[in-house]
Amino acid sequence: MKKHISLLLTMLLMLSFIPSAFAEKAAVKKAPAPVKYQVPASVRNISKENTYPNSTQDLPLLKPSDLTKKLINSSKEKIENPDLIRMLNESSINSTPFAVGYRAIIYLGQWPLNYESSETSPNWEYQKINTNYFDNRGGKVPYQIKYVQESQKIIRGGLTAKIANPEDVKKMMLLKAMEKTRLPLSFETIIGAGTKNDHIYNIPANRLGYLYAYAPGVNEKGKVTYGEVYLMLKGSKKFIVVKNVTSQGIGAWIPVQDYVSFGFAASERPR
Template structure:
């Protein structure tokens, strides 16, 4: 009897471990690509009759001195223009600098940008409409995209803010890093630009092929502060005073991409 009870307890103990064992072997779902380009959006870099210049904003590498100064600050510094200015500075140390003290005011700067949301809008701005009336036709009529006139698509900040150009650079760098899309605050679609993808207009219908320039809506917070360079003997460090933060948003067009929408209608739109 005792032997049977022992066997039963062993079986129950084994069964209690089975769910956790199976759960451990369950396949882990991969995270969806957050900024995946939808099929209705096409790259027109080769077809674009206007050659857009690539928006090249590489991350500026700080010098050894700049790294030490940035690391000495209690507030994060990522403004490329401020980093460039610090890179161009040189401070010579002296063995006889005991008791030496100096404070250099470098001005008020936007110090860093912290992103809270990055949202693509694949139909940010309408740029073209191709149209054909097939109401008298007996067979489907094929149309494709042809840009009728040159179109300049501009983005920008959603509110007035101090040092706007410096803030735009930080927001652009952040959005490009998050989306891996070719972003710029201005892009041009040249007249005569084409795409070979065909859309069929059924008989007795009007066909409309709409083209849109995609854009990215970037939202976050920019931090400002008064920057002081402190020199005490052989020590060099940065002090930030009067730190303030401000919410900001921006629309940033996607270069050389077009989003398409097709509609067939019995009546004019």
């Protein structure tokens, strides 16, 4: 009898541990994923201090209509081009139950269909935009220096190679890069003259001080897929057929908007 009771107690204890084990597993699953693109401490957001008000680069994913969803899902090739989706959204096709034998093929043109990202790499010193300098070689105490943008700078990105439909490709690459980095990206951003930052850098006595400012950028690489798009109407059915599908590797540099990366150096001799 005692053996049966001890066995029963053992089983109850084992069952009591099961919920806690599941809870531990659930806790592990719910743990947030580590941030892949951590902004270094030397990089600062100057959106409030920037004397040039950059317009926000807002490229939300275009929501396809019900008809567009059906057409996109009917294609064997993935369609993500916002401009192609917009054109399909603006189209209307009326069906009739008496369309037996009706057949039509509408050529919509050659389009970049989708972009597949393979690598997204931030470069926090993409372009040098400013140098603040002070000669403290005659000083006896440290001199404090702050960042002040001496002249307006335009930072431009772009594709690294010539490609068909470059504007469509840039939009898709920008969307993917923004999704992966969670950074405010734009193919053009401006830092206005007189933009400041309150962080202090100390130049020791008997030293020259250099405060360098850089505009960060993101190097985006991947593959774009092209194809000839046809809208097929067969009776009451509507679907998309893509022919002559080709792929091409492409890269781009995309500046980070309203961010500045700083580098400070103190030396005995001029640089």
